[in-house]
Amino acid sequence: MRILPILAALLLAGCSAAPAPTADYVLTYASPYPPSHPFGLADQEWMRWVTDKSGGRIAFRPYWSGALLSSDMSMEEIRHGIADIGLITPIYSRGGAHLLRGQAAFYGGIRDIPDQVAVYDCLAARFPQFGRETEGLHVLAVQGGNFPGILTRTRPVRTLADLRGLRLRAQSDAIDILKQLGADPVNMPMGEVYSALAKGVIDGVVAPADTIRSLHFAEVARHFTALRFSRGAYPARAMSDRAWRRLPADLQAVLTAGKPVWEGALNTQLLKAEAAGVDYGRREGIRFYALPPQEQRAFDVLYNKDARAQAVRLRSVGIDALPIYDAAQRLIAAGPIRCSKEDAR
Numbered sequence: 001m002r003i004l005p006i007l008a009a010l011l012l013a014g015c016s017a018a019p020a021p022t023a024d025y026v027l028t029y030a031s032p033y034p035p036s037h038p039f040g041l042a043d044q045e046w047m048r049w050v051t052d053k054s055g056g057r058i059a060f061r062p063y064w065s066g067a068l069l070s071s072d073m074s075m076e077e078i079r080h081g082i083a084d085i086g087l088i089t090p091i092y093s094r095g096g097a098h099l100l101r102g103q104a105a106f107y108g109g110i111r112d113i114p115d116q117v118a119v120y121d122c123l124a125a126r127f128p129q130f131g132r133e134t135e136g137l138h139v140l141a142v143q144g145g146n147f148p149g150i151l152t153r154t155r156p157v158r159t160l161a162d163l164r165g166l167r168l169r170a171q172s173d174a175i176d177i178l179k180q181l182g183a184d185p186v187n188m189p190m191g192e193v194y195s196a197l198a199k200g201v202i203d204g205v206v207a208p209a210d211t212i213r214s215l216h217f218a219e220v221a222r223h224f225t226a227l228r229f230s231r232g233a234y235p236a237r238a239m240s241d242r243a244w245r246r247l248p249a250d251l252q253a254v255l256t257a258g259k260p261v262w263e264g265a266l267n268t269q270l271l272k273a274e275a276a277g278v279d280y281g282r283r284e285g286i287r288f289y290a291l292p293p294q295e296q297r298a299f300d301v302l303y304n305k306d307a308r309a310q311a312v313r314l315r316s317v318g319i320d321a322l323p324i325y326d327a328a329q330r331l332i333a334a335g336p337i338r339c340s341k342e343d344a345r
Contacts, residue, residue, distance in 0.1 A: 023051075023059035025247060027239075030068035030083035032191060037214055038273040039087065040064060042265035043237075046141070049261050053254050060085075071189035075238070079136040084243035090133070090234055091171055092189055098317050099129045099324070100234055105173030106311065106321075106328040107232035108304040113267045116144030118337035119328055120233035125339060127324050134235055138244040140255060141262035143236030145208060146274045148174075148229045152204035153197055156223040156287065160295050169193050170206040174229055177299075177306040178206075190215065197221055209281065210273035218284040225289045228296060230303060232328075237262060304329075 029047065033039045047060045063069075069077050074088045075097065090100035103123065110116055120142050124130040150157050150168065157163060164182030171187065178185040186202065190211075196202045197220040204221065205211075206229060212218050244252065281288070291299075311325035331337055 022056050024057040025251065026059050026061055027084040027243065028068075029060050029062045030077075030086040031062070031064055032066040032069055032071055032074075032087065032089075032189075034065045035062070038210060038269035039266070042262065042269045043087070045265040046237075046258060046262040050254060050258055053257070054251055058251060058254070066191070071191060075134075075137065078238055078240050081240050081242060085140065085237065085239045088137070088236060088238045089189075091173075092187075097133050098314060099319050099321060100133050101172050102310050102314055102319075102321060103324060103328070104171065104232040104234055105303075105307040106325045107332065108230045108300060108307055108329065109332045110230050110232065111332075113144035113146070113233075113270060115332070115337050116231070116233040117142045117263055118339075119331050120144075120235075122331055122337065122339040123324055123328060124235075126327065129319055129321075129324075134238070136241050137235075137238040138241055138255075139235040139238050141235075141237035141259055141266065142233050143263070143266055144233040144270075145231055146210055146270050147231060148206045148208050148227075150204055150225045150227050151207055151212065151217055151221045152223045152225075153200070153221050154223075155203065156289060157204075157225040157227065157291075158289055159292065160299060166203045167201075168204045168206055169196065169202050171229075171231070173231070173307070173310065174206055176310065177302050180302060180306070193217075194220060208270075208274060208277075210270060210277040212277040212284075212286060213280040214273055214277065218281050218286055221286070223287050223289065224281060225291060227291050227299060230300070236266075 029043065031040060031043060035044060050058050063083065068083050069086050071089050072092045072094050074086060075090060075093055078086045078088060090097035091104060093101065107116060107119060110119065152166065155162070155166065160181055163178065165184070167184040167186065168178060169188050170178055170185040175185045175187060188196065193205050194215060194217065197205065197217065209224060212224065239255070278288070308325055311321040314321040
Protein backbone atom coordinates (compact mmCIF):
# COMPACT_ATOMS: atom_id res chain seq x y z
CA MET A 1 0.00 0.00 0.00
CA ARG A 2 1.17 3.53 -0.75
CA ILE A 3 1.76 5.63 2.37
CA LEU A 4 1.91 9.16 0.93
CA PRO A 5 -1.57 9.15 -0.67
CA ILE A 6 -3.06 7.82 2.57
CA LEU A 7 -1.38 10.54 4.61
CA ALA A 8 -2.52 13.14 2.11
CA ALA A 9 -6.08 11.88 2.42
CA LEU A 10 -5.94 12.12 6.18
CA LEU A 11 -4.74 15.71 5.93
CA LEU A 12 -7.55 16.48 3.52
CA ALA A 13 -10.19 14.82 5.65
CA GLY A 14 -10.83 18.02 7.54
CA CYS A 15 -11.74 19.68 4.24
CA SER A 16 -14.38 17.10 3.36
CA ALA A 17 -18.00 17.87 3.99
CA ALA A 18 -19.12 16.20 7.21
CA PRO A 19 -21.61 13.37 6.65
CA ALA A 20 -25.06 13.55 8.11
CA PRO A 21 -24.73 12.77 11.83
CA THR A 22 -27.71 10.42 11.66
CA ALA A 23 -26.05 8.15 9.09
CA ASP A 24 -25.56 4.60 10.28
CA TYR A 25 -22.91 3.92 7.64
CA VAL A 26 -20.41 6.48 6.37
CA LEU A 27 -18.72 5.09 3.26
CA THR A 28 -15.53 6.53 1.83
CA TYR A 29 -15.49 7.12 -1.92
CA ALA A 30 -12.31 7.74 -3.91
CA SER A 31 -11.70 8.93 -7.45
CA PRO A 32 -8.66 10.12 -9.40
CA TYR A 33 -10.87 12.80 -10.98
CA PRO A 34 -12.02 16.13 -9.49
CA PRO A 35 -15.66 16.59 -8.46
CA SER A 36 -16.19 18.97 -11.39
CA HIS A 37 -15.26 16.31 -13.99
CA PRO A 38 -18.21 14.56 -15.73
CA PHE A 39 -17.32 11.39 -13.82
CA GLY A 40 -17.36 13.32 -10.54
CA LEU A 41 -20.71 14.93 -11.34
CA ALA A 42 -22.25 11.52 -12.05
CA ASP A 43 -20.69 10.08 -8.88
CA GLN A 44 -22.24 12.84 -6.77
CA GLU A 45 -25.65 12.31 -8.37
CA TRP A 46 -25.45 8.63 -7.40
CA MET A 47 -24.36 9.48 -3.85
CA ARG A 48 -27.36 11.79 -3.41
CA TRP A 49 -29.67 9.08 -4.75
CA VAL A 50 -28.27 6.44 -2.37
CA THR A 51 -28.47 8.77 0.64
CA ASP A 52 -32.10 9.56 -0.22
CA LYS A 53 -33.15 5.94 -0.93
CA SER A 54 -31.45 4.71 2.24
CA GLY A 55 -33.43 7.19 4.30
CA GLY A 56 -30.20 8.89 5.33
CA ARG A 57 -28.72 5.70 6.76
CA ILE A 58 -25.86 5.82 4.21
CA ALA A 59 -23.67 8.89 3.79
CA PHE A 60 -20.43 9.38 1.89
CA ARG A 61 -17.04 10.92 2.58
CA PRO A 62 -15.49 11.51 -0.88
CA TYR A 63 -11.82 11.95 -1.71
CA TRP A 64 -11.22 13.43 -5.14
CA SER A 65 -8.34 14.13 -7.52
CA GLY A 66 -6.27 11.05 -6.70
CA ALA A 67 -6.01 11.67 -2.95
CA LEU A 68 -6.50 7.96 -2.30
CA LEU A 69 -6.54 6.02 -5.58
CA SER A 70 -4.13 5.57 -8.47
CA SER A 71 -5.15 4.70 -12.03
CA ASP A 72 -3.08 1.53 -12.43
CA MET A 73 -3.60 0.00 -8.98
CA SER A 74 -7.18 1.07 -8.22
CA MET A 75 -8.64 -2.44 -8.21
CA GLU A 76 -6.10 -3.67 -5.67
CA GLU A 77 -6.46 -0.52 -3.59
CA ILE A 78 -10.23 -0.97 -3.29
CA ARG A 79 -9.83 -4.70 -2.56
CA HIS A 80 -7.53 -3.83 0.36
CA GLY A 81 -9.83 -1.18 1.77
CA ILE A 82 -7.99 2.06 1.01
CA ALA A 83 -11.51 3.30 0.27
CA ASP A 84 -14.85 1.51 0.65
CA ILE A 85 -15.95 2.43 -2.88
CA GLY A 86 -13.96 3.81 -5.75
CA LEU A 87 -13.52 4.45 -9.43
CA ILE A 88 -11.62 1.47 -10.83
CA THR A 89 -9.77 1.36 -14.14
CA PRO A 90 -9.10 -2.25 -15.17
CA ILE A 91 -8.00 -1.01 -18.61
CA TYR A 92 -4.89 0.43 -16.90
CA SER A 93 -4.39 -2.39 -14.41
CA ARG A 94 -0.86 -3.74 -14.14
CA GLY A 95 -2.06 -7.31 -13.82
CA GLY A 96 -4.96 -9.62 -13.11
CA ALA A 97 -7.37 -7.97 -15.55
CA HIS A 98 -6.30 -9.38 -18.92
CA LEU A 99 -9.85 -10.09 -20.11
CA LEU A 100 -11.35 -6.88 -18.75
CA ARG A 101 -8.71 -4.95 -20.69
CA GLY A 102 -8.90 -7.02 -23.87
CA GLN A 103 -12.67 -7.38 -24.17
CA ALA A 104 -13.06 -3.61 -24.60
CA ALA A 105 -11.96 -4.17 -28.21
CA PHE A 106 -14.68 -6.76 -28.95
CA TYR A 107 -17.47 -4.21 -29.53
CA GLY A 108 -16.98 -3.36 -33.22
CA GLY A 109 -20.19 -1.88 -34.61
CA ILE A 110 -21.63 -0.89 -31.21
CA ARG A 111 -24.13 1.95 -31.46
CA ASP A 112 -24.14 3.90 -28.21
CA ILE A 113 -23.21 3.94 -24.53
CA PRO A 114 -26.29 2.04 -23.21
CA ASP A 115 -25.57 -0.73 -25.72
CA GLN A 116 -21.94 -0.87 -24.55
CA VAL A 117 -23.11 -1.46 -20.98
CA ALA A 118 -25.80 -3.96 -22.01
CA VAL A 119 -23.32 -6.07 -24.01
CA TYR A 120 -20.86 -6.05 -21.11
CA ASP A 121 -23.57 -7.19 -18.67
CA CYS A 122 -24.55 -10.04 -20.98
CA LEU A 123 -20.95 -11.19 -21.36
CA ALA A 124 -20.20 -10.92 -17.65
CA ALA A 125 -23.29 -12.96 -16.82
CA ARG A 126 -22.29 -15.73 -19.20
CA PHE A 127 -18.48 -16.04 -18.89
CA PRO A 128 -16.98 -16.79 -15.44
CA GLN A 129 -13.61 -15.17 -16.22
CA PHE A 130 -15.21 -11.73 -15.74
CA GLY A 131 -16.07 -12.62 -12.17
CA ARG A 132 -12.65 -14.10 -11.50
CA GLU A 133 -10.98 -10.83 -12.50
CA THR A 134 -13.26 -8.79 -10.22
CA GLU A 135 -12.89 -11.16 -7.25
CA GLY A 136 -12.84 -9.25 -3.97
CA LEU A 137 -14.91 -6.45 -5.48
CA HIS A 138 -18.61 -5.82 -5.75
CA VAL A 139 -19.22 -4.00 -9.04
CA LEU A 140 -21.65 -1.10 -8.58
CA ALA A 141 -21.55 0.40 -12.07
CA VAL A 142 -20.34 -0.46 -15.56
CA GLN A 143 -19.13 2.42 -17.69
CA GLY A 144 -19.28 2.88 -21.41
CA GLY A 145 -17.99 5.99 -23.08
CA ASN A 146 -18.12 8.44 -25.91
CA PHE A 147 -16.43 7.14 -29.01
CA PRO A 148 -12.82 8.30 -29.24
CA GLY A 149 -11.37 10.26 -32.08
CA ILE A 150 -7.82 11.51 -32.56
CA LEU A 151 -6.69 14.80 -31.04
CA THR A 152 -3.30 16.03 -32.28
CA ARG A 153 -0.97 18.89 -31.43
CA THR A 154 0.17 20.18 -34.82
CA ARG A 155 -0.48 17.60 -37.55
CA PRO A 156 -4.09 17.06 -38.68
CA VAL A 157 -5.27 13.55 -39.52
CA ARG A 158 -7.41 13.64 -42.67
CA THR A 159 -6.80 10.06 -43.86
CA LEU A 160 -5.50 6.85 -42.31
CA ALA A 161 -2.16 7.47 -44.03
CA ASP A 162 -1.73 10.61 -41.91
CA LEU A 163 -1.36 8.43 -38.80
CA ARG A 164 2.06 7.24 -39.95
CA GLY A 165 4.80 8.40 -37.63
CA LEU A 166 2.53 9.94 -35.00
CA ARG A 167 3.28 9.08 -31.38
CA LEU A 168 -0.20 8.70 -29.88
CA ARG A 169 -1.48 7.87 -26.43
CA ALA A 170 -4.10 5.14 -26.93
CA GLN A 171 -6.05 2.65 -24.87
CA SER A 172 -4.65 -0.87 -24.86
CA ASP A 173 -7.23 -2.29 -27.28
CA ALA A 174 -6.19 0.22 -29.98
CA ILE A 175 -2.43 -0.24 -29.73
CA ASP A 176 -1.95 -2.98 -32.32
CA ILE A 177 -4.19 -1.51 -35.00
CA LEU A 178 -2.44 1.85 -34.73
CA LYS A 179 0.90 0.10 -35.14
CA GLN A 180 -0.43 -1.55 -38.30
CA LEU A 181 -1.28 1.90 -39.63
CA GLY A 182 2.25 3.16 -38.96
CA ALA A 183 1.62 5.12 -35.77
CA ASP A 184 3.74 4.83 -32.62
CA PRO A 185 1.15 4.24 -29.87
CA VAL A 186 1.83 4.29 -26.14
CA ASN A 187 -0.47 3.50 -23.22
CA MET A 188 -0.45 5.86 -20.25
CA PRO A 189 -3.05 6.97 -17.69
CA MET A 190 -5.18 9.82 -19.00
CA GLY A 191 -4.05 12.01 -16.11
CA GLU A 192 -0.54 12.11 -17.60
CA VAL A 193 -1.58 13.05 -21.13
CA TYR A 194 -1.85 16.83 -20.75
CA SER A 195 1.76 17.11 -19.62
CA ALA A 196 2.96 14.73 -22.33
CA LEU A 197 1.18 16.79 -25.00
CA ALA A 198 2.45 20.08 -23.62
CA LYS A 199 6.04 18.83 -23.64
CA GLY A 200 5.78 17.23 -27.07
CA VAL A 201 6.45 13.78 -25.63
CA ILE A 202 3.45 12.59 -27.66
CA ASP A 203 1.93 14.02 -30.83
CA GLY A 204 -1.65 13.28 -29.91
CA VAL A 205 -4.14 11.19 -28.02
CA VAL A 206 -6.94 8.81 -28.91
CA ALA A 207 -9.74 10.30 -26.83
CA PRO A 208 -13.37 11.42 -27.07
CA ALA A 209 -14.21 15.05 -27.75
CA ASP A 210 -15.31 15.68 -24.16
CA THR A 211 -11.65 15.71 -23.09
CA ILE A 212 -11.07 18.87 -25.10
CA ARG A 213 -12.79 20.77 -22.31
CA SER A 214 -12.83 18.48 -19.28
CA LEU A 215 -9.08 17.76 -19.41
CA HIS A 216 -8.13 21.14 -20.92
CA PHE A 217 -6.67 19.56 -24.05
CA ALA A 218 -7.63 22.64 -26.08
CA GLU A 219 -4.60 24.29 -24.46
CA VAL A 220 -2.14 21.77 -25.91
CA ALA A 221 -3.69 20.46 -29.17
CA ARG A 222 -5.13 22.01 -32.33
CA HIS A 223 -6.80 19.28 -34.42
CA PHE A 224 -9.56 16.68 -33.79
CA THR A 225 -10.47 13.93 -36.24
CA ALA A 226 -13.64 11.88 -35.78
CA LEU A 227 -12.05 8.48 -36.42
CA ARG A 228 -14.55 6.22 -34.65
CA PHE A 229 -13.05 3.60 -32.33
CA SER A 230 -15.83 1.16 -31.34
CA ARG A 231 -14.92 1.00 -27.67
CA GLY A 232 -16.57 -1.26 -25.14
CA ALA A 233 -17.63 -1.00 -21.51
CA TYR A 234 -15.88 -2.16 -18.35
CA PRO A 235 -16.56 -2.26 -14.59
CA ALA A 236 -15.75 1.25 -13.38
CA ARG A 237 -17.19 1.70 -9.87
CA ALA A 238 -16.72 -0.96 -7.23
CA MET A 239 -16.94 -1.63 -3.51
CA SER A 240 -14.69 -3.93 -1.55
CA ASP A 241 -16.39 -7.16 -0.54
CA ARG A 242 -15.41 -6.48 3.05
CA ALA A 243 -17.22 -3.13 3.04
CA TRP A 244 -20.19 -4.73 1.25
CA ARG A 245 -20.55 -7.41 3.90
CA ARG A 246 -20.69 -4.78 6.65
CA LEU A 247 -24.00 -3.50 5.25
CA PRO A 248 -27.34 -5.11 6.14
CA ALA A 249 -29.28 -6.78 3.31
CA ASP A 250 -31.72 -3.90 2.81
CA LEU A 251 -28.91 -1.39 2.23
CA GLN A 252 -27.09 -3.82 -0.05
CA ALA A 253 -30.33 -3.87 -2.05
CA VAL A 254 -30.26 -0.07 -2.30
CA LEU A 255 -26.74 -0.18 -3.79
CA THR A 256 -27.76 -2.94 -6.19
CA ALA A 257 -30.79 -0.91 -7.32
CA GLY A 258 -28.48 2.05 -7.83
CA LYS A 259 -26.49 0.40 -10.63
CA PRO A 260 -28.69 1.68 -13.50
CA VAL A 261 -28.96 5.05 -11.73
CA TRP A 262 -25.18 5.44 -11.67
CA GLU A 263 -24.83 4.20 -15.25
CA GLY A 264 -27.58 6.53 -16.44
CA ALA A 265 -25.93 9.49 -14.73
CA LEU A 266 -22.62 8.63 -16.38
CA ASN A 267 -24.30 8.36 -19.79
CA THR A 268 -26.00 11.75 -19.38
CA GLN A 269 -22.86 13.49 -18.17
CA LEU A 270 -20.69 11.97 -20.91
CA LEU A 271 -23.04 13.06 -23.69
CA LYS A 272 -23.31 16.57 -22.23
CA ALA A 273 -19.53 16.70 -21.91
CA GLU A 274 -19.03 15.61 -25.52
CA ALA A 275 -21.30 18.38 -26.83
CA ALA A 276 -19.64 20.90 -24.52
CA GLY A 277 -16.19 19.71 -25.60
CA VAL A 278 -16.93 20.21 -29.29
CA ASP A 279 -18.47 23.64 -28.67
CA TYR A 280 -15.57 24.72 -26.45
CA GLY A 281 -13.01 23.38 -28.92
CA ARG A 282 -14.49 25.38 -31.78
CA ARG A 283 -14.38 28.55 -29.69
CA GLU A 284 -10.75 27.85 -28.78
CA GLY A 285 -9.72 27.39 -32.40
CA ILE A 286 -9.50 23.60 -32.65
CA ARG A 287 -10.16 22.42 -36.19
CA PHE A 288 -12.47 19.41 -36.63
CA TYR A 289 -12.24 16.86 -39.43
CA ALA A 290 -14.50 14.06 -40.60
CA LEU A 291 -12.72 11.00 -41.91
CA PRO A 292 -13.95 10.04 -45.41
CA PRO A 293 -16.54 7.20 -45.21
CA GLN A 294 -14.36 4.79 -47.18
CA GLU A 295 -11.50 5.42 -44.75
CA GLN A 296 -13.76 4.72 -41.75
CA ARG A 297 -14.99 1.48 -43.38
CA ALA A 298 -11.41 0.39 -43.98
CA PHE A 299 -10.57 1.17 -40.37
CA ASP A 300 -13.60 -0.81 -39.11
CA VAL A 301 -12.45 -3.90 -41.03
CA LEU A 302 -8.97 -3.63 -39.53
CA TYR A 303 -10.43 -2.97 -36.08
CA ASN A 304 -12.55 -6.14 -35.98
CA LYS A 305 -9.78 -8.25 -37.49
CA ASP A 306 -7.37 -7.02 -34.86
CA ALA A 307 -9.92 -7.50 -32.06
CA ARG A 308 -10.36 -11.13 -33.05
CA ALA A 309 -6.60 -11.60 -33.07
CA GLN A 310 -6.41 -10.08 -29.59
CA ALA A 311 -9.01 -12.59 -28.41
CA VAL A 312 -6.90 -15.44 -29.78
CA ARG A 313 -3.74 -14.08 -28.13
CA LEU A 314 -5.38 -14.17 -24.71
CA ARG A 315 -4.92 -17.95 -24.84
CA SER A 316 -1.29 -17.28 -23.93
CA VAL A 317 -2.45 -16.27 -20.44
CA GLY A 318 -4.95 -19.13 -20.16
CA ILE A 319 -8.09 -17.24 -21.24
CA ASP A 320 -10.29 -18.63 -24.03
CA ALA A 321 -11.59 -15.25 -25.22
CA LEU A 322 -12.63 -16.14 -28.77
CA PRO A 323 -16.11 -17.33 -27.67
CA ILE A 324 -16.46 -14.02 -25.79
CA TYR A 325 -15.55 -12.02 -28.91
CA ASP A 326 -18.00 -14.08 -31.00
CA ALA A 327 -20.77 -13.61 -28.42
CA ALA A 328 -20.22 -9.84 -28.35
CA GLN A 329 -20.40 -9.61 -32.12
CA ARG A 330 -23.60 -11.70 -32.24
CA LEU A 331 -25.26 -9.46 -29.64
CA ILE A 332 -24.31 -6.31 -31.55
CA ALA A 333 -25.39 -7.69 -34.94
CA ALA A 334 -28.77 -8.82 -33.58
CA GLY A 335 -29.98 -5.25 -33.00
CA PRO A 336 -31.52 -4.32 -29.63
CA ILE A 337 -29.26 -5.90 -27.00
CA ARG A 338 -31.02 -8.74 -25.23
CA CYS A 339 -29.20 -11.38 -23.23
CA SER A 340 -30.12 -14.89 -24.25
CA LYS A 341 -30.90 -17.56 -21.65
CA GLU A 342 -27.37 -18.81 -22.20
CA ASP A 343 -25.99 -15.31 -21.48
CA ALA A 344 -27.96 -15.04 -18.23
CA ARG A 345 -26.60 -18.25 -16.71
